[in-house]
Amino acid sequence: EPEVTQTPSHQVTQMGQEVILRCVPISNHLYFYWYRQILGQKVEFLVSFYNNEISEKSEIFDDQFSVERPDGSNFTLKIRSTKLEDSAMYFCASSDQAKGTIYFGEGSWLTVV
Amino acid sequence: GIQVEQSPPDLILQEGANSTLRCNFSDSVNNLQWFHQNPWGQLINLFYIPSGTKQNGRLSATTVATERYSLLYISSSQTTDSGVYFCAVGDSSNTGKLIFGQGTTLQVKP
Numbered sequence: 079e080p081e082v083t084q085t086p087s088h089q090v091t092q093m094g095q096e097v098i099l100r101c102v103p104i105s106n107h108l109y110f111y112w113y114r115q116i117l118g119q120k121v122e123f124l125v126s127f128y129n130n131e132i133s134e135k136s137e138i139f140d141d142q143f144s145v146e147r148p149d150g151s152n153f154t155l156k157i158r159s160t161k162l163e164d165s166a167m168y169f170c171a172s173s174d175q176a177k178g179t180i181y182f183g184e185g186s187w188l189t190v191v
Numbered sequence: 192g193i194q195v196e197q198s199p200p201d202l203i204l205q206e207g208a209n210s211t212l213r214c215n216f217s218d219s220v221n222n223l224q225w226f227h228q229n230p231w232g233q234l235i236n237l238f239y240i241p242s243g244t245k246q247n248g249r250l251s252a253t254t255v256a257t258e259r260y261s262l263l264y265i266s267s268s269q270t271t272d273s274g275v276y277f278c279a280v281g282d283s284s285n286t287g288k289l290i291f292g293q294g295t296t297l298q299v300k301p
Binding site: 109111113115120121122123126133134167169175176177179180181182184187 | 221222224226231233234241277279281284285286288289290293294
């Protein structure tokens with residue numbers, strides 16, 4: 079079964095450093111998402127991306143965050159200057175339509191020290 | 192925005208028991224999915240069920256969209272069913288965004 083893949087699985091970074099989390103969505107999917115989950119809490123929506131632009135973003139997704147689809151297969155989340163409170167599991171997801179099943183990757187665990 | 196409430200927050204079962212998890216939502220939805228988050232943090236798709244009833248092995252789900260709730264049934268529970276079960280709904284924005292509930296933490300004891 080096709081799956082969403084994410085790298086790295088775990089990253090430790092110093093506060094203030096830039097981080098890029100990478101994702102390869104399922105190949106025929108058109109909608110891409112990033113979510114995050116702080117330890118012990120629920121999963122929160124960050125951003126949705128369609129047709130090479132952001133279609134919706136949450137209030138969490140401030141100017142420190144950006145997304146990019148640099149080629150036909152990758153979808154990245156960049157955090158410009160990490161803060162301690164950015165420590166979380168970040169999930170990439172994709173779907174072939176806005177109302178269809180959304181498939182999640184295994185997550186990238188980010189620890190900011 | 193849409194509010195999603197799951198109950199119970201925690202559930203402990205003996206292996207072999209059955210259980211029902213509930214998800215209430217505050218507005219009409221165009222997407223509803225149930226996920227199982229395993230101990231490694233992976234979110235496993237269980238059902239895409241904005242309405243109707245589906246079954247997959249020991250699991251089944253029912254969504255009554257007009258009454259704004261969904262139920263996940265687990266029969267003959269096994270220790271591997273342990274983890275957190277999330278309900279997530281999509282609103283009318285058509286961006287595909289999902290709004291997650293707080294989850295139900297299930298522990299199945301041998």
